[in-house]
Amino acid sequence: MELTRAIQERRSIRAFKPDPIPKEKIEEVLKLAHLAPSAINLQPWEFIIVCGEEKERLGRRLMKAYREKQISCSPGNVKPLPKSVAKRGALTLEMMNPFFEEMKVDPNQFINEGSCNFYGAPVAILICLDDSFPKSRLVDIGILLGYFLLVAHEQGLGTCPIGLITAYEEEIKELLNIPENKRVVIGIALGYPDEQSPINRFKSPREELTKMVKWIE
Numbered sequence: 347m348e349l350t351r352a353i354q355e356r357r358s359i360r361a362f363k364p365d366p367i368p369k370e371k372i373e374e375v376l377k378l379a380h381l382a383p384s385a386i387n388l389q390p391w392e393f394i395i396v397c398g399e400e401k402e403r404l405g406r407r408l409m410k411a412y413r414e415k416q417i418s419c420s421p422g423n424v425k426p427l428p429k430s431v432a433k434r435g436a437l438t439l440e441m442m443n444p445f446f447e448e449m450k451v452d453p454n455q456f457i458n459e460g461s462c463n464f465y466g467a468p469v470a471i472l473i474c475l476d477d478s479f480p481k482s483r484l485v486d487i488g489i490l491l492g493y494f495l496l497v498a499h500e501q502g503l504g505t506c507p508i509g510l511i512t513a514y515e516e517e518i519k520e521l522l523n524i525p526e527n528k529r530v531v532i533g534i535a536l537g538y539p540d541e542q543s544p545i546n547r548f549k550s551p552r553e554e555l556t557k558m559v560k561w562i563e
């Protein structure tokens with residue numbers, strides 16, 4: 347598949363078939379994503395692949411944590427977002443509404459509980475970073491994530507990055523025996539897209555590019 351086409355087609359998938367993914371296919375995606383560049387070629391990422399009954403157990407634990415704590419966004423905002431930026435998030439949710447209506451689901455519940463359960467995907471991937479790395483190495487994880495999403499799409503798999511779960515990092519680490527010095531930076535739901543689900547028809551909008559670009563000539 348042409349890269350341009352993969353970039354144009356990819357979207358976050360929020361409903362998956364329960365079908366398991368062959369291990370070799372997951373390994374192929376990881377192998378290609380791992381070709382992502384990183385500062386000084388440090389390749390700071392670590393992957394934890396959770397599947398089968400363990401994935402279900404993780405989903406149940408996260409759901410319990412969500413019901414207890416009700417945190418519905420990833421932590422880390424130091425001050426309120428600029429209004430123009432916050433508006434983009436609100437617009438995206440508003441545009442998702444007709445799909446939620448069609449599915450007869452409550453939007454908040456669908457997004458929050460869905461994120462905790464990796465939207466029913468058979469595989470949950472956690473990308474971790476050793477806490478000895480400075481914050482600036484999160485850029486490398488971001489690039490890796492971008493590679494991962496595109497490669498998975500090319501291989502016929504659907505993905506949704508799941509930042510929400512980082513609000514429950516403690517619970518995840520305890521359940522999966524992840525050492526204290528590892529940071530869980532992002533989760534990814536991975537599986538075969540459920541093409542029958544209305545939410546997977548949703549294509550999120552993008553801001554007019556001129557609002558983001560300043561040329562200095």
Ligand SMILES: Cc1cc2nc3c(=O)[nH]c(=O)nc-3n(C[C@H](O)[C@H](O)[C@H](O)COP(=O)(O)O)c2cc1C
Pocket residue numbers: 356357358359360438457461506507508509510511532549550
């Ligand atoms: C770092 C990051 C964290 C995200 N966390 C979540 C999440 O917790 N739950 C969710 O449903 N989508 C999550 N998303 C998906 C975004 O909502 C999605 O990428 C955005 O709306 C653009 O839509 P698209 O991926 O379909 O292009 C996340 C995306 C990124 C890049």
